[in-house]
Amino acid sequence: MMNLQTQYLGFELKHPIIAGASPLPDDLDKVRALEDGGIAAITMYSLFEEQITQNIVGSEAHIGNYENSFSEAASYFPEVDLLERGVDVYLDQVQKVKAAVDVPVIGSLNGTREGEWVNYASLIESAGADALELNLYFLPTEMEESAAELEDRCIRIVQAVDARIQVPLAVKISPFFTALPHFAKRLAAAGADSLVCFNRFYQPDIDVDELDIRPMIDLSHSQELRLRLRWLAFLSGRIDTQLVVSGGVHNGIDVAKALMAGADAVQIVSSLLINGPEQVKSMLDELCKWMEKKGYNSIDELRGCMNYLRCPDPEALERANYMRVLKSWRV
Template sequence: MAKPLTTTTPTDLSTCYLGLKLPHPFIVGASPMVGNLDTVRRLEDAGAAAFVMESLFEEQIVMEQGRTLLDIQSHVDEFSEASSFFPEPAEFRLGPQTYLDQIRHIKAAVQVPVIASLNGISASGWLEYAKLIEQAGADALELNVYYVATDPDESGVAVERRTIDIVRTVKRAIRIPVAVKLSPFFSSLAHFAAGLESAGADGLVLFNRFYQPDIDLEELEVRNELHLSDSSELLLRVRWLAILSAQRKLDIAVSGGVHTATDAVKAVMAGARSVQVVSAILKNGPQHLATLRSELSRIVEELGYASLSEMHGCMNLARCPDPAAFERGNYMRILQSWRP
């Protein structure tokens, strides 16, 4: 593929993700870092284009609701006065209020967009808090679809339909943009993405990093340990970015495997509108964002592009010189290429 002519115009790294105009594609992904306002300010000073908050899980909501109801009901019948003193459960604003408060605090502390994240398994769990998150001032909402299908009686079609129904319900209830964070384990990801787009999703995030449990042979225990990502994890994301960006009009972000500016360039060429960074910041500190932005500008310029938008999608399934490399056609060739 011929490269565009080199230009002396300053490199434009701006992008648009979920209708949000960003000066560059580097977003701080969902992590506990957003729980500290001083860290949030340092990340903004280092150049963060936006923040994704860590997920609010439906289990947290249910647990807090159950605890509050227990506290109420355990005292209602002890004294006759209690029946009038305690309001009905429906009158309480149940749930982790601190999450909503943190949205307001971050919005007041920084000038860049704040994307909330919600992880639920039922339509009601998503809907109620999606509305509250919007009211708290979030600029967009990421629906974090973290669901491990272990029921042998539940089909893949049923799993997909439930998620599509959730997206449709949430989109009808709120006005802010909605992205869906997916796992790579759906049997027909391209078909599923089409269904999510039809349901009203504004974007996709590829992919959720499931933290796999390990087995301790000495203690005979299942252990969960956090392993930060590395650049090798980007390859699966690049493949599906290239496929889906050629098929859908959705804004697609990559999450997982972006540690260098070269990683970001690969993601953008495959079709990413933004890249979420977590592990690289945890390893190198907030200042790594400034390094990534500077290096991205240098690489884009060296490749002969005047802007990031010129580069966007140039290597996706519809535009790359060898589309078969993203599909089955390259499978046998790769397997036979290894030599001892």
């Protein structure tokens, strides 16, 4: 019997496959179906800073201050009705999801500016969330804000959120930081117990018939995993947080690759939306078969076996690799 047990954010999970933040927890039947399908933990969809700010200061001030970031968020997530609902509805749903299942439930808070909204971290905890994921989803659109200032702001937000909760904190980030390993290390020191790598950016297209911007949400493909594998391999064993892959995990082999690169767990969303909760079992079957074939008995043996730790200078290796890849092309 294969041992797939995984420790994540202090929980003993039966295996490493978690439902990432998605609209699924809005429907309690879907939540129960996820648990019946064997999912190890469930992440809520996000409560957005913009929703909270609206709650605090009223809609007029909200629209003036947050117009740009809100439209960005709205184009990111098409579930506008989820966004329009208030904070109370969110907290209520956390409570209901928690009551509906036995697996750990992770709340999700999504914001990028400093402000009172961070206080809502403790309300999500009080509503019953076993852990909190803070999503720092943003695009750097300010001409005057430097990379260092932007990172400092993120760090202060993580510290502020961490100070308000007792439960473990995961931080979901994008891959687009100038010096990701250094920033990741700072996030760990600021209180992140886990890094969720990475956000996917939803890139609006231009509609040439309507002469308008068209918000686009495409589900992911396995190819997107490679960006995550690369960075996890660099971070694994070198920073003091757990690491989770979000983005491009679609089958059991993808899970194996993520673990080998150093993931403590994986999150899946697109794959669940496409295939339904039964997908968890088929991923686990495929993972176990592969592990058996390769002689692994537990995922602890597997975890991090392909990370860059044994290499004294990963950057040089990566650059040499780049050169080799380019030179391997034959015309």
